[in-house]
Amino acid sequence: MEKKLKQHPSNCIKVVLFGPESTGKSTLAAQLAEYYDTVFVPEYSRIYAESQLLSNKLLTKNDVLPIAEGQMRLENEQATKANKVLICDTDLLETKVYSEAYYNGVCDPLLEKYALENSYALYFLTYIDMPWVADNLRDKPDERIAMFEAFENALKINNKPYVLLKGSMKERFKMAIDHIDKLLKIKA
Numbered sequence: 001m002e003k004k005l006k007q008h009p010s011n012c013i014k015v016v017l018f019g020p021e022s023t024g025k026s027t028l029a030a031q032l033a034e035y036y037d038t039v040f041v042p043e044y045s046r047i048y049a050e051s052q053l054l055s056n057k058l059l060t061k062n063d064v065l066p067i068a069e070g071q072m073r074l075e076n077e078q079a080t081k082a083n084k085v086l087i088c089d090t091d092l093l094e095t096k097v098y099s100e101a102y103y104n105g106v107c108d109p110l111l112e113k114y115a116l117e118n119s120y121a122l123y124f125l126t127y128i129d130m131p132w133v134a135d136n137l138r139d140k141p142d143e144r145i146a147m148f149e150a151f152e153n154a155l156k157i158n159n160k161p162y163v164l165l166k167g168s169m170k171e172r173f174k175m176a177i178d179h180i181d182k183l184l185k186i187k188a
Contacts, residue, residue, distance in 0.1 A: 004069040005092065005114035012038075012082040013183050014075075014119075015176075016091045018155070018162070019126035020147035021140060022133050024169055028126070029089040031173055036180070040087035041078045044070035045095065061103040068095050068111050072118075084187075085180055092118055097154050101140075101147065116158055121183050123155055123162035124176055130169075 015032075017025035026043060033040035045067045049059055071092060079086050092115035099107045107115075128144040140147055155162045163179050165172040 002110065002114075005072050005110060005118075007072065007114075007118040008076040008079060010079040010082070010086070012079055013085045013121045013180070013187060014079070014088060015085065015180060015183070016088040016094075016120045016123045017126060018091070018094055018123045019151050020128060020144055022130065023126035023128055024130050024172060025126050026089055027169060028124075028165075028172055028176065029087045031169075032087045032176055032180070035173075035177065036083065036085050036087070038083040038085050038087065039078045039081045041071075041075045041089055043089045044074050045090065045098070059102075061099070061106060064095065064099045064103070065108055065111060068092050068114070071095060072114070084184060088120070091115070091120065093154055093158070093160070094151070097150050101150060121161070122179060123160050124172075124179075125152060125155060125162045125164050126172070127164060127166040129166055 017029050019025060026046075029040040029042075048063065048067050048070055052059055052063070071090060075086070075088060075091070092111060096107045096111055096115040099111065128148050132141045132144065134141070154160075163175065165175055167175075
């Protein structure tokens, strides 16, 4: 089980789009991957939850570790295909935040361990100034502030490097590019 949550070594710079639902993370991940001619890691929890819905099953705390394992499998696979930078549409720290939000503060200790051990060059914390868009999975339109605070606190408490992305998608895209370009120059 532990191997499934461990990040494989990689030479690429890894950045994470991090934050509450409906804040433009997936759209921005795809845009950044296209801009840098690289790949991005999709949000496995969405893939998993949609498959559960098709089977008329609700997610439970027993689904958290399989979601985390799927996320790391995708990340490790995509890291081998990345062109200098890997854009992650989420990570295990985000899974940890959601686990605690949905399951009364509970997070599996194994998930917590790897959520804190796995390493990324930078987190892009997406603010809630974008309109909330309903879909078949999003369910916290009235808790956006509390969820944003939970995400920001997770970054602060765990000393993760982050930049707050606010404004339009165009503004967020430009800010993210500026920061990724700086990371690429440092690595060069």
